[in-house]
Amino acid sequence: MDESCLLCSGDRLTEWRFEDEDCWVADCIVCMTPMIVWRTHGLPDPHRERALIGRLEQVAAERYGEDGFWVDPERRRIPDHWHAHARPAGGFFDPRSPLFEEPADGEG
Numbered sequence: 001m002d003e004s005c006l007l008c009s010g011d012r013l014t015e016w017r018f019e020d021e022d023c024w025v026a027d028c029i030v031c032m033t034p035m036i037v038w039r040t041h042g043l044p045d046p047h048r049e050r051a052l053i054g055r056l057e058q059v060a061a062e063r064y065g066e067d068g069f070w071v072d073p074e075r076r077r078i079p080d081h082w083h084a085h086a087r088p089a090g091g092f093f094d095p096r097s098p099l100f101e102e103p104a105d106g107e108g
């Protein structure tokens with residue numbers, strides 16, 4: 001537990017979609033996409049990471065459909081506490097995010 005870590009404090013700033021003893025899934029306050037957070041501060045081993053990603057995929061499939069999303073494992077803002085985003089296919093932000101941009105027409 002790192003007191004200065006936003007993911008450890010786990011403030012419920014957005015709706016939580018899922019939680020169990022290992023992890024929780026909530027809408028990211030920036031992207032508004034489903035984001036899974038491991039409850040432990042640090043990085044899981046690959047086996048556990050796969051299980052966590054599977055949990056995220058279940059939540060994402062309910063929102064975007066089975067093939068309507070991609071998992072983004074890159075930790076840009078908080079690299080030392082494991083989390084991952086599920087983003088809408090072809091996009092980065094959920095349409096509800098203020099940062100969402102409509103795909104430009106006519107681009108190949």
Ligand SMILES: [Zn+2]
Nearest residue numbers: 005008041081
């Ligand atoms: Zn943390």
Ligand SMILES: [Zn+2]
Nearest residue numbers: 028030031085
């Ligand atoms: Zn985000």
